[in-house]
Amino acid sequence: MSTETLNKTAHTSTTDFLPLQGTDYVEFYVGNAKQAAHFYKTAFGFQSVAYSGPETGVKDRVSYVVRQNKLTFVLTTPLRGKNMIADHIYKHGDGVKVLALRVDDARSAYQETTTRGGKSYMEPTVLKDEFGEVVLSGIHTYGETVHVFVERKNYSGAFMPGFKKWESHYNPVDTGLLYVDHCVGNVGWNQMNPWVKFYEDVMGFKNILSFDDNDISTEYSALMSKVMSNGNGYVKFPINEPAEGKKKSQVEEYLDFYDGEGCQHVALATADIVKTVTALRDRGVEFLRVPSSYYDDLLDRVGHIDEDLEPLKELGILVDKDDEGYLLQLFSKPIQDRPTLFFEIIQRKGAKSFGKGNFKALFEALEREQDARGNL
Numbered sequence: 049m050s051t052e053t054l055n056k057t058a059h060t061s062t063t064d065f066l067p068l069q070g071t072d073y074v075e076f077y078v079g080n081a082k083q084a085a086h087f088y089k090t091a092f093g094f095q096s097v098a099y100s101g102p103e104t105g106v107k108d109r110v111s112y113v114v115r116q117n118k119l120t121f122v123l124t125t126p127l128r129g130k131n132m133i134a135d136h137i138y139k140h141g142d143g144v145k146v147l148a149l150r151v152d153d154a155r156s157a158y159q160e161t162t163t164r165g166g167k168s169y170m171e172p173t174v175l176k177d178e179f180g181e182v183v184l185s186g187i188h189t190y191g192e193t194v195h196v197f198v199e200r201k202n203y204s205g206a207f208m209p210g211f212k213k214w215e216s217h218y219n220p221v222d223t224g225l226l227y228v229d230h231c232v233g234n235v236g237w238n239q240m241n242p243w244v245k246f247y248e249d250v251m252g253f254k255n256i257l258s259f260d261d262n263d264i265s266t267e268y269s270a271l272m273s274k275v276m277s278n279g280n281g282y283v284k285f286p287i288n289e290p291a292e293g294k295k296k297s298q299v300e301e302y303l304d305f306y307d308g309e310g311c312q313h314v315a316l317a318t319a320d321i322v323k324t325v326t327a328l329r330d331r332g333v334e335f336l337r338v339p340s341s342y343y344d345d346l347l348d349r350v351g352h353i354d355e356d357l358e359p360l361k362e363l364g365i366l367v368d369k370d371d372e373g374y375l376l377q378l379f380s381k382p383i384q385d386r387p388t389l390f391f392e393i394i395q396r397k398g399a400k401s402f403g404k405g406n407f408k409a410l411f412e413a414l415e416r417e418q419d420a421r422g423n424l
């Protein structure tokens with residue numbers, strides 16, 4: 049997937065009843081949106097885009113929109129207790145609420161998905177202001193996570209009606225993050241296949257890759273995963289479920305602390321992972337570390353790579369290959385105190401896969417952290 053994908057016209061065939069143009073935004077419900085926005089600007093290099101709150105006529109919440117290239121995050125917090133956002137944060141902690149998908153026609157997206165069994169979250173809703181109109185609709189997915197379909201072809205404002213442009217004197221330089229590569233959901237025992245079926249039946253996605261517990265197991269724990277992709281491949285949702293192991297699966301730890309199913313990680317694409325991870329580390333973002341022995345036979349495993357080995361080793365960046373090329377990737381530590389949501393930084397050089405060759409090293413690194421928390 050190139051960085052140009054979001055604005056290109058999707059190659060829709062007659063069978064794609066839900067043509068998607070890419071991820072429109074990811075909305076996080078957080079305990080303190082003002083501080084979260086500062087964190088994403090300072091640590092990750094996002095820019096201020098838009099604001100909504102009492103000053104724009106929204107009385108129950110505040111939202112900050114930040115952006116880096118084609119990556120848009122919305123950080124939302126409730127202004128009082130006893131509402132759905134406050135309940136969400138009380139139960140789950142900070143986490144992903146909305147995986148918003150850009151469509152040409154939000155009414156059609158709603159009609160097509162709800163008639164196929166999608167549970168309504170938001171009926172088609174038209175929002176207007178002096179910059180035009182945005183049409184939103186939405187359906188529920190795993191846990192309390194939702195997909196909102198965003199039609200914004202007739203809108204020229206900063207984000208959408210209800211928001212005002214947010215101008216700030218504080219504009220930290222970006223870190224080279226480009227767009228959402230994929231978003232992973234963690235679901236409960238025996239729930240992977242039902243959710244695979246949901247994405248197939250309700251959204252017309254295809255299962256493009258599957259990993260069983262033999263692929264993804266360490267000495268102690270295991271998980272299973274299936275990767276779902278929409279027709280043009282712009283939107284990919286791997287679904288994980290725990291598998292039996294000697295000890296507790298990392299997916300179980302997530303389910304315990306998130307108190308249910310939810311988004312485990314959002315993978316953010318870069319065109320220069322060494323530069324991006326160096327910048328993120330300099331700004332305080334913490335990443336998982338693999339043992340340095342990982343690099344001893346790396347080139348034997350993956351063949352020639354364009355990058356120097358030394359900086360990869362220094363930063364702990366992992367490399368894997370498939371038939372079409374290779375990829376470089378790294379997982380952050382959880383980005384809140386609960387061991388739930390984290391980010392992956394990924395650079396694809398031809399490879400369309402998800403780093404199966406790195407799963408063991410990555411998950412062992414994850415388990416060391418899990419063990420340190422007393423949750424293994």
Ligand code: FE2
Nearest residue numbers: 232315392402
């Ligand atoms: Fe991933």
